[in-house]
Structure formats: structure tokens, C-alpha cells
Amino acid sequence: xxxxxxxxxxxxxxxxxxxxxxxxxxxxxxxxxxxxxxxxxxxxxxxxxxxxxxxxxxxxxxxxxxxxxxxxxxxxxxxxxxxxxxxxxxxxxxxxxxxxxxxxxxxxxxxxxxxxxxxxxxxxxxxxxxxxxxxxxxxxxxxxxxxxxxxxxxxxxxxxxxxxxxxxxxxxxxxxxxxxxxxxxxxxxxxxxxxxxxxxxxxxxxxxxxxxxxxxxxxxxxxxxxxxxxxxxxxxxxxxxxxxxxxxxxxxxxxxxxxxxxxxxxxxxxxxxxxxxxxxxxxxxxxxxxxxxxxxxxxxxxxxxxxxxxxxxxxxxxxxxxxxxxxxxxxxxxxxxxxxxxxxxxxxxxxxxxxxxxxxxxxxxxxxxxxxxxxxxxxxxxxxxxxxxxxxxxxxxxxxxxxxxxxxxxxxxxxxxxxxxxxxxxxxxxxxxxxxxxxxxxxxxxxxxxxxxxxxxxxxxxxxxxxxxxxxxxxxxxxxxxxxxxxxxxxxxxxxxxxxxxxxxxxxxxxxxxxxxxxxxxxxxxxxxxxxxxxxxxxxxxxxxxxxxxxxxxxxxxxxxxxxxxxxxxxxxxxxxxxxxxxxxxxxxxxxxxxxxxxxxxxxxxxxxxxxxxxxxxxxxxxxxxxxxxx
Amino acid sequence: xxxxxxxxxxxxxxxxxxxxxxxxxxxxxxxxxxxxxxxxxxxxxxxxxxxxxxxxxxxxxxxxxxxxxxxxxxxxxxxxxxxxxxxxxxxxxxxxxxxxxxxxxxxxxxxxxxxxxxxxxxxxxxxxxxxxxxxxxxxxxxxxxxxxxxxxxxxxxxxxxxxxxxxxxxxxxxxxxxxxxxxxxxxxxxxxxxxxxxxxxxxxxxxxxxxxxxxxxxxxxxxxxxxxxxxxxxxxxxxxxxxxxxxxxxxxxxxxxxxxxxxxxxxxxxxxxxxxxxxxxxxxxxxxxxxxxxxxxxxxxxxxxxxx
Numbered sequence: 001x002x003x004x005x006x007x008x009x010x011x012x013x014x015x016x017x018x019x020x021x022x023x024x025x026x027x028x029x030x031x032x033x034x035x036x037x038x039x040x041x042x043x044x045x046x047x048x049x050x051x052x053x054x055x056x057x058x059x060x061x062x063x064x065x066x067x068x069x070x071x072x073x074x075x076x077x078x079x080x081x082x083x084x085x086x087x088x089x090x091x092x093x094x095x096x097x098x099x100x101x102x103x104x105x106x107x108x109x110x111x112x113x114x115x116x117x118x119x120x121x122x123x124x125x126x127x128x129x130x131x132x133x134x135x136x137x138x139x140x141x142x143x144x145x146x147x148x149x150x151x152x153x154x155x156x157x158x159x160x161x162x163x164x165x166x167x168x169x170x171x172x173x174x175x176x177x178x179x180x181x182x183x184x185x186x187x188x189x190x191x192x193x194x195x196x197x198x199x200x201x202x203x204x205x206x207x208x209x210x211x212x213x214x215x216x217x218x219x220x221x222x223x224x225x226x227x228x229x230x231x232x233x234x235x236x237x238x239x240x241x242x243x244x245x246x247x248x249x250x251x252x253x254x255x256x257x258x259x260x261x262x263x264x265x266x267x268x269x270x271x272x273x274x275x276x277x278x279x280x281x282x283x284x285x286x287x288x289x290x291x292x293x294x295x296x297x298x299x300x301x302x303x304x305x306x307x308x309x310x311x312x313x314x315x316x317x318x319x320x321x322x323x324x325x326x327x328x329x330x331x332x333x334x335x336x337x338x339x340x341x342x343x344x345x346x347x348x349x350x351x352x353x354x355x356x357x358x359x360x361x362x363x364x365x366x367x368x369x370x371x372x373x374x375x376x377x378x379x380x381x382x383x384x385x386x387x388x389x390x391x392x393x394x395x396x397x398x399x400x401x402x403x404x405x406x407x408x409x410x411x412x413x414x415x416x417x418x419x420x421x422x423x424x425x426x427x428x429x430x431x432x433x434x435x436x437x438x439x440x441x442x443x444x445x446x447x448x449x450x451x452x453x454x455x456x457x458x459x460x461x462x463x464x465x466x467x468x469x470x471x472x473x474x475x476x477x478x479x480x481x482x483x484x485x486x487x488x489x490x491x492x493x494x495x496x497x498x499x500x501x502x503x504x505x506x507x508x509x510x511x512x513x514x515x516x517x518x519x520x521x522x523x524x525x526x527x528x529x530x531x532x533x534x535x536x537x538x539x540x541x542x543x544x545x546x547x548x549x550x551x552x553x554x555x556x557x558x559x560x561x562x563x564x565x566x567x568x569x570x571x572x573x574x575x576x577x578x579x580x581x582x583x584x585x586x587x588x589x590x591x592x593x594x595x596x597x598x599x600x601x602x603x604x605x606x607x608x609x610x611x612x613x614x615x616x617x618x619x620x621x622x623x624x625x626x627x628x629x630x631x
Numbered sequence: 632x633x634x635x636x637x638x639x640x641x642x643x644x645x646x647x648x649x650x651x652x653x654x655x656x657x658x659x660x661x662x663x664x665x666x667x668x669x670x671x672x673x674x675x676x677x678x679x680x681x682x683x684x685x686x687x688x689x690x691x692x693x694x695x696x697x698x699x700x701x702x703x704x705x706x707x708x709x710x711x712x713x714x715x716x717x718x719x720x721x722x723x724x725x726x727x728x729x730x731x732x733x734x735x736x737x738x739x740x741x742x743x744x745x746x747x748x749x750x751x752x753x754x755x756x757x758x759x760x761x762x763x764x765x766x767x768x769x770x771x772x773x774x775x776x777x778x779x780x781x782x783x784x785x786x787x788x789x790x791x792x793x794x795x796x797x798x799x800x801x802x803x804x805x806x807x808x809x810x811x812x813x814x815x816x817x818x819x820x821x822x823x824x825x826x827x828x829x830x831x832x833x834x835x836x837x838x839x840x841x842x843x844x845x846x847x848x849x850x851x852x853x854x855x856x857x858x859x860x861x862x863x864x865x866x867x868x869x870x871x872x873x874x875x876x877x878x879x880x881x882x883x884x885x886x887x888x889x890x891x892x893x894x895x896x897x898x899x900x901x902x903x904x905x906x907x908x909x910x911x912x913x914x915x916x917x918x919x920x921x922x923x924x925x926x927x928x929x930x931x932x933x934x935x936x937x938x939x
Contacts, residue, residue, distance in 0.1 A: 027938045189938070229939040231930075241933055245925040247918030250709050271906050273931035275920075285916055285927075286905030288708055293734035297701035300694065304674070304705020307692065308914035312709070330695055390925075417938070421929045428919035437669060457672045457690045458710045458914060465685070465693035466677075474640055474685050475693070 009072025030225025086139025332372025355600025450491025601630025649826020736790025
């Protein structure tokens, strides 16, 4: 099975809850889900949707067209009119049919204009009926359900609209052929602590299945699989889990989309359960999470905590990261072990606050004034978010510098089913430290690795300053000491490049000898893996150079790999092909082709595949394909 | 043996600078409190005042301009057993770092903020700081100051600081006493220290201050302390402090304006939610076992994410 679902409705209308029900119901039946959330920067009313892919094996990407589209409002029908094709099913409330496009005032003006032109071009009325007719003309199966009546058949009194999200999910699942018991179980999980809510929603589920049965909408029953324990995680969740496993005990943040969910997750789980045989007398420990007054405070407060020996971090997105620049420079100069998890969204400025972007790579590599060493690593799927978060904390301790962990919005808010969290995959690396009360030189120049021993506030006396400093940490402007301290700091980067395993910096997937080589980083990893399989079916050999660490950059490997590749295509969610620029800077190799997307939406399997085929088939060089999927 | 809080780093402040009196008051206070060298941390911002940590024989960090408060808050929250002092300037705390100054009042973390108040930015050659009077013309200014003045005492009170005081850098006896009281106060303290900048501020000189300052504690009826036994007097004492804060000109009050011991500190507030926070704070936690694996059980900790 390979099912693509979209459920859309007004922001604040329970779309996320719907998706959660669908995810959990399929998970109950032993399937795997990959669920992407798209929403406006808005509290109530504007169009939001979840795009879900369900498979027996683990899905790694989204694809269009959509097999089942559920519209909890008329806007969803307008926004997704071309996401469905012959054979797709569209479910909506019968009452939407009276809707006129001019009433859909929360659709972005230009989107509405485009919809209008589309309908006019086909001589269709500018209303929901026009959209339905458009779909029908394309062979789509449209199903109008009397939402109110179905809810009322289950629940007497109350507000029917409150149950529309459950109803939509249940109808979808019924049409997909998922047996009702899995759906009811999912409801129990979603509303776990509220028995009355569970009861009412289960009634709605049963009514929805009954309605589908009576109207011959129910799908062919899906087989189910033995259920295994898994974790349903977003990238935000995974990074939070990785952080506490990596020893994080102090996190700061200022509210910002899509980063602050990570901190909220940490706050919700501030009580840490310790492993039975490891506890001394304690069963619980705590992680301190502080909402600061701004991101300047977030970075500097986390640094203050780090100086006591506490593993500390902050999480932010573009605008907040900009504010952290001066603090990150201090961390570089003063060798403060600090992790900044940078959730990239569409920039510049406020940009697309709730949408995806990968436009902060060059900024992350250059944030802060002056020259200082840093480590910049990137995650490309939900599991990597967890393990990389652990590694990031390790790097900060080992090399005593700022570590920037790049995660894109596509990963932050996408839900994936993870088989397990492997506690022994990443060992925690401690800092090289002095003993309590020992007198020492914090910036001791007598080191081959560039790493000087650290002490901690509360245990040792030592000094730090953002000024250039002598070995004791006092201000100096002595030219010789300046040179030696600069060299010492950068020596750490050499050490890191030498010590960090290559597979943590760059990986290759796919065929050894390939007709086409994709170069990418971040959330395109999943869709490209799917595209490699698709191309294989068509007899085209493909592989992927997947970049995980941009500083220290694995220059030698990348250079030798790319110089052996035939046709290289850079795939990124930005307009400048930023990773290409890094590669050119670090290796001198110019990647001539690119598949780029900067609309803020997910790159989907189908669009990368078709762009790749265009590039393969065209004989000229310097091809840039710009992708546009997604409402 | 008592710890020597003086450091052997050469001090490069100008002769006659008020900073010397503050530095001496800090070392005397720490000595008299019989603290160990590892018990106290100094966190400063940028400017002449920012150099203070280097002149103290305790752990110290000379941070970024305006950011002493969040840095120090991180230190204190990760290790609540530490005493944290912030020798920082008026421009640092009340201009570039004003947002943090207000936020810290809301937190009441337990910091001792020593505000070096000389009304000028000394290290950058005497520009007007936020505590300079409107219309004041010091010799370093091209024209008179056209900004109004922020009132540090009134701002500290309004921000929620539970200990608000003013000292004078040439009254080290009083200042030392205020610093000791502040260090023993569990919430956050602000001590606004009036001081001359002999190089750039030729208006608010040592003599100018000497003629005006008087000690609040010399008034026998002055009682600015709110305890749980007289908690109903908090509003009255706050008003009285605010009124004193507005006094400026011919007579300038120094001493303790307001202390409220009933406001829970931020670390106390956190300890209600974070298990074993005060006994096993972040800085004391062991995060990996002998084989270097995590001690956190992710599945128990994040059990709500499990589908089983």
C-alpha cells in the first residue's frame, strides 16, 4: 500500500488533531506514516492542512497526487483543486456547496485570483460547485457528506462543528478501508485523559463508519500487521529527546516558530526518568527550561549555565538566530560549549514563518563577527534529529566551541514513526577538565589539539573575556599571544576534522556507479532516497551525496567523490544553491545543475523525479529546475 | 585561611575613578562574609566597570555589552549555590541591556547587581549615559544632553526587584554593608552606585555628590524591609521607596530603599517544578554512566510519545 492523504481545514479547527488520529489509527494497524503539517502564521481561520503518506514500510517523503482529500472547509477544496486526479476521492460537507469564492475571504488574495482564473478558463462558476465540477471533469470521485446530520446521529446537543475533525478523519479512514477498531483506539489515545470526550468522539467515529457503510463508501478492508512499540515523533520531539539523552540540563528559548515546540516538549518533560541501575539515590532528575526575554538573553544565559559545567543549549529560528550572532562570536572567542539548534524557516526577515527553508546555511557558517571555529551539522530525518542532538552536545564539550545544529521546518513539524531510540548508539564525550579547586590556565597554549582543559564556576577560579586574552583569561593586546590564541582556537577545528568519523560528516546512498548524482542536505534526504528507487525502476542508476557536516567540511571526500561523478545535481530549499557554494569554496568543484525550491513547501518525490528526468534528458548544462508543489 | 579576593592584575582605571571605591567595597564585603574563592562569581558587561572581574580573585566573566544579566542568570540557575555579583555600568544595564534589567526584576533570580552610575560612557570617551540629567553638559559632550534621565531606583522598583539600594563610591563603609546585605538576600538586588568619572564627567564630581548625599538609615524611622511578619506593609514600603527614588537635586538619598523578603526567588519557583532542583541542580548532575552512556531513560521520560 502507498496511500497519500490530505486533510485540510481552518487553522484552529483541529486539523492537527485529525492528523494525529489518522497517524495513530494506521500505527495501531501496524502501518507506517509520514505526516507533514502546513499552516499559516495565523491563530484561527486560515487554511491549514496535513499531508500524510501511509505505507507498510516506512515512508520517507510525500507524493502528489493525493488519493483522498478531506475538506473540513470550502477553502480546502479551492486550495487543493489540482492535487487530486482521476480516481482520487474528495470528501466534503454538503453545506459547502453553497459557498462562493468571494466569501472565502481568508484565502490569500493572489491565491484566490489564481483559482478564479482557473475556473473562468474552464467556464465554471466561481464557487464550490465550480471546483467540484472541475474535479469531476478530471475524473475525481467527489463525495458530499452531510457533516451535521452524521454528527447529530451520534451526539445529541452540543456543537456539531466541534466533531468535524473527528468525522473527517473517520470518513477518511473508513474510505481507506481501515477497520473501525483501530480508529476508535486512536481516539482513545488522542483524548487520553478525557473520558467523556473519548466517548463522544468514538460515537462520531462509529456514525462515520456507519454512514460510509450505508452509502457504499467504505474501502476494501486493509490487512493489519502485528503492532510493534514505536515512537510517534516530530523533529522537534526527536531533538528534545536527543538533547536530554545527550546530557542537556539547561535550555533557553524565546518563542518563535518552528523552534519553540522543542522547548515546550522539554518543559513538558522537565522531569527526567533515570535508568534503574544507573541511579545513585535519585530516580528523577530535572532539566531547566527558561523562556527568556529575547534571543540575546537565550544565547547568553545558556552560555552562563555552560560555564558551570552544565550541558546547555538554545533553540531558535532565523530572526532569533540573527539576534544571537554576537553571543555566538563570544562562544567562539571564549571557547564556551554551547549548542544552538537552528530550525530553518523561509526567510529573509520574517519571511515565511511557518514554512520551510534552507536559506540559513551560509549564515550559520558565518554568523558572528570575527573569525572563530564552530561546528555546523545538519539533520535530514527525524531520527537523525535525535542522534545529532546528542552528538552536537558532545562536540560542544569535546571542542569547547559553539555548535550549530541545522534542522529545517520540514523535519520540525513532520511526524514519523520511529522504531526505537537506541540509548547506546551515541556515547557521551566529556570535556577534558581539571579537578576541583585546581589552579589552571583556562586558555593554556601548551596543547597539540588546541583544546585546553576546562574548569567550572563553583569549582575553580578562572577568568574569561570577550577581549583577546592571555592564558589566564585576562585581557591582552600582545601581538604574539594574540596570534597563538587564534591558532590554538582554529587548531580545534583540525582536531575535530580528524576525530569525527567521516560517516557523521558525509554519506553516500544508492548506486556506486551512477548516471546521476544528487547532492543534498536536510529534509530532501527522504524524497531523494525514494527518487533513487524510482529511477532504478526506470533503468537509471542514481546515487546521493548527503552532506551532514558543513564545518569542518569533508572537503577531500566530497572532492574525490564529485570528480568521479557523471551528472551532478544539487537539490536544496533555497534560491542560491547554498551547499553548492560551500562545495565550490571548499573543493573548487562547481555543480552545474540544481533542483531548487523556495516556496516554503516540502519537496515531494514526484516533483524531484520529474525535474531529475528533465535534467537527464536535456543535454545542455547549467539547468536550474524550480519546484512548486504544495498549497 | 581567609581567601584573598584581590587579584594581582594591573588596574588601568583613571586616577580618582569611583570604580576603585566599588572594587574595594566588593573585596571587603566578600572577605567579611568569609566566603571561599569558589563561592562567588563575578559577571560584568563592557566598559570600565566590565574590567572588574579581572581585578577580583574569584571566577569571573567579562561578557558582552549589555548582557551581564542573562549570563549571570544562566550561571545562577545552573548552580543556585553560587553567589553571583554583576559589576556593570549604567549604559550597560540601563541602555543596551535595559530589557534584561527589567526581565531580571520579574525573575528575581538572586543576583547582586552593582550598577556603576557615573552618567557617562567612559571607555568610549564620555558620551551621555541613560542616567545623565536632561540638559546636562559635561566637558566631553559637543552639546548638552537632549535625552531625559532614567531613574535606576524607580525602574528597579517597577521591574520587581526585591532589594533596591543606592551607594556612593566614596562611602565605602555603607557600600560594603549594602553589598553584604544584597549577597545575603535570596532574591535579586540592585545597588545603584553613584560615582564620579573624573575624566569625562566634570559636572557630577566627587564633591558634587559629597555635598548632596545623605544616608537613609540615619533617619531613625526608616524601615524599608518587608518580612513575612509585616507583609501587609509591603505596599506602603514600596510607595515610600518610590517617593525616595524621586528625590534628586539638593539632597540625594543613599542606603536601602526597599527590601522584600517575601517574594520567592526564581530558583525557589523553579524548584517547585524541576525535581531535586536545589539539591541536584544542573551543574551537579551526572549525565552519563561509567560506560559513557546516557543515564536518561528516553522511553520512560517520553512515554506519551510511545505507541504500543
